[in-house]
Amino acid sequence: MSIQWFPGHMHLTRKLIAERIKDIDVVIEVLDARMPGSSANPALTELTGHKPTLKIINKQDMADAARTALWVDWYDAQHETKALPLDASEPAPAKRLVEACRKLAPGRGGMAKPLRVLICGVPNVGKSTLINSMSGKGQAKAGDEAGVTKDEQRIVLDDDFYLWDTPGMLWPKIIVPQTGYNLAACGSVGRNAYDDELVALELLLYLQMHYARHLDERYKLGLDDEEIAALHDDELLTLIGKKRGAVMSGGRVNMQKAAELLITDFRTQMLGRITLEVPAEFEQWRAAGEAAEAEHQAKKAEHAKHRKAGRKRY
Known part of the structure; x- marks a missing residue:
């Protein structure tokens, strides 16, 4: 998405x-x-x-x-x-x-x-x-x-x-998925443009790999960096929800609430000083996004060509 x-x-x-x-x-x-x-x-x-x-x-x-x-x-x-x-x-x-x-x-x-x-x-x-x-x-x-x-x-x-x-401006089509998630995590897109849980899970995937200590220090997970990195993102968000009290009746974790808490902790610097990208990986993301967009446009043009040829036959 x-x-x-x-x-x-x-x-x-x-x-x-x-x-x-x-x-x-x-x-x-x-x-x-x-x-x-x-x-x-x-x-x-x-x-x-x-x-x-x-x-x-x-x-x-x-x-x-x-x-x-x-x-x-x-x-x-x-x-x-x-x-x-x-x-x-x-x-x-x-x-x-x-x-x-x-x-x-x-x-x-x-x-x-x-x-x-x-x-x-x-x-x-x-x-x-x-x-x-x-x-x-x-x-x-x-x-x-x-x-x-x-x-x-x-x-x-x-x-x-x-x-x-000038007013803040995004661009008509974000072709790099990671860019969209980062913009959402940092609060640069409208609240109705994204799903909190999806953004939180994408944020966790990056934090697990690069800022595991920050997660442990904030949420008292009691795990080392390798154990945190090895957790599935759903498991980690569930664990964070339990630690932060986002628990409903029956002991189930409210994943929406857990996601909101994680995003808020990131935005308010409760997780510490974090940067979600470095130049080398951003260039890789951008190259992949541009390649995927070029392929999409080529398929779109080919589809339009076939449709036009079909209309001419009839």
């Missing part, structure tokens, strides 16, 4: 960005440090790919520090791209952000040629909270859910630095 979420206002945002990008010097894409690949929007890359880009790896205080460093190096190695890790404790994010943007567009600056910057990202990556911390004026609506910002806003961070904030 793939996770998809592209409500109508996101289509309008896409059109807005396509129009605004003509006058933009630098693009800032805010990413979630827990999923720096999955939260990078390929549709934004298509729209803004020819512009210098600053990748803000936000919420780094919630992510695995060693993995964040891998992502910074990965993005820094890309053409006209700079990565900047940030978190809510950053004392002066505006200064670092403005300096990084000026380095990406050295030919812009001063009142005659003000630096024009577009800031964008998928929903719930902390973009609006970051903007408010930079401007100090609470200009951007913020909330712990996907899709709070709905309109474009212009914010002045310096006399010659204009920042356009």
Whole structure:
């Protein structure tokens, strides 16, 4: 089952960005440090790919520090791209952000040629909270859910630095299954777009392999890493449900409740600092997703060809 979420206002945002990008010097894409690949929007890359880009790896205080460093190096190695890790404790994010943007567009600056910057990202990556911390004026609506910002806003961070904030936007079709699950686990898709239990089980599969100690420390499982990794995901979620009191009459575990508890523990950092992907595995996921999509489109085209030939015969 793939996770998809592209409500109508996101289509309008896409059109807005396509129009605004003509006058933009630098693009800032805010990413979630827990999923720096999955939260990078390929549709934004298509729209803004020819512009210098600053990748803000936000919420780094919630992510695995060693993995964040891998992502910074990965993005820094890309053409006209700079990565900047940030978190809510950053004392002066505006200064670092403005300096990084000026380095990406050295030919812009001063009142005659003000630096024009577009800031964008998928929903719930902390973009609006970051903007408010930079401007100090609470200009951007913020909330712990996907899709709070709905309109474009212009914010002045310096006399010659204009920042356009756009609503959070996903892309019409998510072709990498792991990306959909990661977006759901981190709260970047609408609540009605996914099944809690399915997302929790996918999350557990990854945590079993890479963060078994985090699971044991939170839920007091009394198992070593190999034993945790060997459990079937249903068994592990059932065990977590028992440990967290998600038990119904008759001793049965409420799997829906257990799933909600696990996802909440992950989002609120009760499981510790976790990153759900590294660059190498994300590239493998993306390559597999692109190959599967290409095969699907080829079969679709072949089917349409046969249908058209059939109509001609009759």
